[in-house]
Structures are given as structure tokens and as C-alpha cells.
Amino acid sequence: MAVQPAKRAFVKPCPYDLCDGSGMVVDWDANETYRCRCWPEQVQRRRARRLSNVVPKKFQNLGFDREPLPSIERSAPVQVRAVxxxxxxxxxxxxxxxxMWFLGSPGTGKSHLAYLISQHAMTAGRSVAIYTGPRLLDEIRRTYGDDESGSTLDLIxxxxxxxxLHIEDLAVAxxxxxxxxxxxxIINGRYENEKSIVFTCDLTGDEDEPGMIHxxxxxxxxxxxxxxRLMExxxxxxxxxxxxxRRNF
Known part of the structure; x- marks a missing residue:
């Protein structure tokens, strides 16, 4: 049986080496086209393009061998090694x-480490959504005024x-x-579907223990x-x- 991938202008590798990344395979002998094993993943990535995946200029082109990562590693070697x-x-x-989640006071490198993970995920061709906590909630609020039925459920x-899903400053809101x-x-949906979350949090205490990190x-x-759920x-x-x-760079 002669099977060839469907022709497509933009080619993204199929993880199963069965199609050209379009999610469709052509069987020329049978004169039919059918969906590849990667079809659900391709649909997922197309839907993810409607989410924010912009890495701020400050966190672009990060590297373990480029500042400020070496400085962060000197003060947090175990954490950088884990990342x-x-x-x-x-x-x-x-x-x-x-x-992964990063907890600590402002300016200690939480965002740099989180963006390193998102950067590697994008390089690996995985779909990534990046939001601050407040912006994520603003995006959901906007859908409530949308005339399109089910727009909130679609976004969720x-x-x-x-x-x-990468969330900066989860505890700000x-x-x-x-x-x-x-x-x-959001969290329960990702928990049930075994989808990864990376987030940062600088909630570092309460009135009884100001400045303490728990x-x-x-x-x-x-x-x-x-x-x-997040802990699991x-x-x-x-x-x-x-x-x-931030006082040094």
C-alpha cells in the first residue's frame, strides 16, 4: 500500500512520522485521505494559537550560561539544577x-526560571499559554460580555x-x-486531563509571620x-x- 502524507505548505514534523504535520495522510492506492494519529494534537495546537504565548522581551533568549542565570544559580543551585x-x-x-512552581520574595529569579521552562517547551514544539494572574482573569471577564454563546466555556x-500553562504571580489577584x-x-480541568502548569508566587507571609515563606x-x-491539586x-x-x-541588573 502506497501511503504518502497530504501536501501542505507549512510542514511541522509528525511525532509518529506518519504525516507531514498536517494531521492528514493520503493513501494513494485506495484514493482516500484519513486522519493521522497526531490529529488530536494538531487540533489542540491550532486552538492554543488563540491563547497568549508571548514571552516578554525581558525574558527572551534566556540561557543557563547567560546572566542573570549564573547569578541566580550561585544563590539557588538546587533550584536551578531542578529546572x-x-x-x-x-x-x-x-x-x-x-x-513546577516557584515561591519566594520579589526579584529572586522566579520568573526567569519559569520562562526557561516555557522557552524549552516552545522549542520542543509544544503548545504554551503564558499569562499573569490578573490578565488571565481579565481575559475570562471579557468573555462574559461576548455575544457569542459559550465563549467563556470555550476559553476555559x-x-x-x-x-x-504558565501563570506569573498566581497569588496577586x-x-x-x-x-x-x-x-x-482551570486548575481542576488541567488536573483531570494531566496537563502541566508552571507558576510563580510571591505570597510570603501573613500578619502573624510577615516575610516568612510557607x-x-x-x-x-x-x-x-x-x-x-497543584501540589500533586x-x-x-x-x-x-x-x-x-533586579537591583543588580
């Missing part, structure tokens, strides 16, 4: 739905199906009931049901302490 290992196994980690569905409901829809503070902020998906946080690197 390096994650990036080296990016396909495996995303296929397993594994994530895309946010739960993209291969990597004021935790109203509406905010907590939207976070649960993961449980996030649980109080976003509810235990959200926190529990991402494991223990990578804490970053020390001086504010």
Missing part, C-alpha cells in the same frame, strides 16, 4: 502532566487543554468567590482544593530566597 533537569526532559515531563476549555471559581475550573499561605489564598501536579515548591537581583 535544568526538567528542561532536559521537557517532552517527558509535559507528557506526564508534571509541572482552551486553557485546560494547552500543553503547558484578590481571591473573591468569582476568582476562586475560575481558578478551580507553601500553606497559598492554600489559604486560593483554597485547599486548588492548592491540593507540581510537587513541592522551589523556594527562592535572598537579595533582589
Amino acid at each position: 535544568r533537569q526538567f528542561c532536559e526532559r521537557i517532552d517527558e515531563m509535559l507528557d506526564r502532566g508534571r509541572g 476549555d482552551r486553557l485546560t487543554s494547552v500543553e503547558l 484578590r481571591p473573591t468567590d468569582w476568582v476562586l471559581e475560575q481558578l478551580y475550573n 507553601p500553606e499561605h497559598l492554600a489559604k489564598h486560593i483554597t485547599m482544593r486548588n492548592f491540593s 501536579m507540581c510537587g513541592d515548591p522551589l523556594p527562592l530566597y535572598g537579595e533582589d537581583h
Whole structure:
């Protein structure tokens, strides 16, 4: 049987080497076209293009051997090593739905490490959505005024199906009931579908222990049901302490 991939102007490799990345294969002997094994992944990536995947200029072209990563590594060698290992196994980690989260005070390198993961995921051809916590919620709010029926559900569905969701400053948003409901829809959807999350958080204490860093503070902020799911998906946080690197660069 002579089987050839369907012709397409833009070619993206098929992970199964069965088509040209279009998601369609042509059987010339049978004179028929059928969907490749990678079809669901191609559909997922097309839908993900409607999400934000813009890496800010500040975090473009990051490298473990370029500043400020060497400086961050000197103060947090264990954390940087963990990120390096994650990036080296990016396909495996995303296929397993594994994530990471970075907890600490401002300017300690949380965002740089998170963007390194997103950068490696994009280089590997994986779909990535990048948002700050407030912008993510603003995007959802906008859909409530949309005349198109089901636009909110469509956005939530895309946010739960993209291969990597990167959220900066997860704990910034004021935790109203509406905010907590939207976070649960996204986090639980990704949890059930084993999709990876990478996020940063600088929630570092309360009135009783100002300045102290405890993961449980996030649980109080976003509810235990959200926190529990994130802990299973991402494991223990990578804490970053020390001086504010922004004062040096």
C-alpha cells in the first residue's frame, strides 16, 4: 500500500512520522485521505494559537550560561539544577502532566526560571499559554460580555487543554468567590486531563509571620482544593530566597 502524507505548505514534523504535520495522510492506492494519529494534537495546537504565548522581551533568549542565570544559580543551585533537569526532559515531563512552581520574595529569579521552562517547551514544539494572574482573569471577564454563546466555556476549555500553562504571580489577584471559581475550573480541568502548569508566587507571609515563606499561605489564598491539586501536579515548591537581583541588573 502506497501511503504518502497530504501536501501542505507549512510542514511541522509528525511525532509518529506518519504525516507531514498536517494531521492528514493520503493513501494513494485506495484514493482516500484519513486522519493521522497526531490529529488530536494538531487540533489542540491550532486552538492554543488563540491563547497568549508571548514571552516578554525581558525574558527572551534566556540561557543557563547567560546572566542573570549564573547569578541566580550561585544563590539557588538546587533550584536551578531542578529546572535544568526538567528542561532536559521537557517532552517527558509535559507528557506526564508534571509541572513546577516557584515561591519566594520579589526579584529572586522566579520568573526567569519559569520562562526557561516555557522557552524549552516552545522549542520542543509544544503548545504554551503564558499569562499573569490578573490578565488571565481579565481575559475570562471579557468573555462574559461576548455575544457569542459559550465563549467563556470555550476559553476555559482552551486553557485546560494547552500543553503547558504558565501563570506569573498566581497569588496577586484578590481571591473573591468569582476568582476562586475560575481558578478551580482551570486548575481542576488541567488536573483531570494531566496537563502541566508552571507558576510563580510571591505570597510570603501573613500578619502573624510577615516575610516568612510557607507553601500553606497559598492554600489559604486560593483554597485547599486548588492548592491540593497543584501540589500533586507540581510537587513541592522551589523556594527562592535572598537579595533582589533586579537591583543588580
